[in-house]
Amino acid sequence: MTAVRTAPGLGARLSRSLALLTVVGLGLVCAAVYAVIALTLLQRQDETLDQKQAAIAQLLGERGTRHSVAEVQHLLGDVLAGHAELSLRVTAAGGEVIFDKVSAPAWPAKQRKFNVPVVAAGPAISVLLALDQRSDDALLQRLAWTLACTAVGGALAVSAGAYWLVRRGLVPLHRLVEQTGRVTAHDLARRLDGSGQPMELQPLIEQFNALLGRLDGAYRQMEAFNADVAHELNTPLATLISSCELALRRSRSAEELRDVLGSNLEELHRMAGIIGDMLFLSHADSGSDARRERVDSLAHLAGEVIDFHEAALQEAGLQAAVVGEAAAQVDARLLRRAISNLLGNATRYGRAGSAVTVRISRLDASSVEVAVENDGPDIAPEHLPRLFDRFYRVDPARSHADRNHGLGLAIVAAIARMHGGRASAESRNGQTRIGLLLREM
């Protein structure tokens, strides 16, 4: 296993992001609340000052002349009643302090200075009015702390909650992991149990089960294939061993020995043929591509292969012809081989006296189909999809028919795949058609 760079855990990542988002969100809300309250407080201070300034100005201006100093002091005291935060100093024109009340230890920063003329064009009384904001400031400070703490606390709560939720949400996944861990190569029939799993995981479970199904099929096929290979090679080997032993048991004439050697050579060629074909198939499986060249006439190419098969076709009482025409980018050598295998197949199963057709059709701009059609017994539908499997024989009794070793159609399918296409088979009403779909780049 190669080391995989993993991303940080889903829970940690989610809770971190959510915490950050909460801090930002709550921060914005808190900032807005703080700003509104601060502004309101400021406004209220201004309003109080405005109101008191007006009251003092009126008291000193209009009525100041009619009242004694004691009365004025009393009236000013009334004006300030209930406003502990206000400080006021009223100085008469002569510099004599008429009223002095300081609420704070020192004069607060927020001050209003104004003069009130007692008589028109006469000396004015100067007034200093100040407002102590400390209580408002303290309020704002408390508010700021409360808001900040709430934001941070909320974020922590959300983060912890998210972490817990993700952990809880992933519990079914852990169960899936355990189930997956129990699947082995010998037990590919096992499937993941999707019950009780969240909806979001269902497609994954379905896909995984489908993958298991495909693997199961491929594995079974491979096992069967291995058995077939062993069997296919075992038969000629057994023949070889016994024929050699038999030849060596007694002294034989040169003629007899030559005959044994010749017969052994035939078996050996057969084995070499099987192995060569299997190597070709494994090479195709490992993703080897066709070496394409432009073939101007597929009909001509098919005609050449028919020429090659002419004698065998005639002997089987068959007539072969090419129908259709196309030019294409294909691997000519591989295509000849595929058509040759298909013609061999048609020769084997074609009804004597009937015709074999090699049909070439261009399906669209990038694909061409080459199909070989022959009359003959129908292949049962259950066999059709497996026709292209290695060593698959519709009729087991026909196995080991001397030169045909059951890889011909597998090679046809491999050649189609090497051209980016696929092979197909149909069989009905006494007609069998095996096609080769070739795609151009």
Add this chain to the structure above:
Amino acid sequence: MPGMKLLVVEDEAKLADYLRKGLTEEGFVVDVASNGVDGLHLAAAGDYDLVLLDGMLPGIDGLALLAALRQSRQTPVLMLTARAQVEDRVKGLQAGADDYLVKPFAFSELLARIQALLRRGRPAQTPAEATVLKLGDLELDLIRRKAQRAGKRLELTAKEFNLLSLLLRRAGEVLSRTELAEQVWDMNFDSETNVVEVAVRRLRTKLDQPFERPLLHTVRGMGYVLEARAP
């Protein structure tokens, strides 16, 4: 081409021995090296007409040997390899191999390739190719594409005529099914069908059946040969 010197570089003792035996019987003078180091030494020092080189060797790998040899000599090299991959073939030819044969191969095929390579190296001596070929009472007119035996005209198809003329041109030589498929029909793949057998059988009915002495013989496991055998 008897008397020509061949070097076989092959580590598999049994195969090397069989190659030495077979090629000596064909009249070649054969040396064998069983590893890459000896092989390179011999090939570079000795005066060989052709080198048969295994692709996978202990000591030096076949391709490396070939590259080293090409520094000093242009001796024709026929590579033998167990791998059928096209890329290997391309690599071998790029490294300077003159031809390429995949194991397992038929001895007759090996012989044909060796002869072709040796012919290639020589100045072309063009013996005016005969236009009429004869063997016993069989006569083939290559220009008029007519065949007759004992004065009787043989009705052959075009491919049958080509098949017969190939067998006749190389009379006495056993030709494998693969070689016939390649030379007559230009089909260069191993076919699992028995089409060549059938074609030869049909030719035989026309060529030999009406006559007393057969000319076309089957050599079991090897192929076919056209020759007039003593009765």
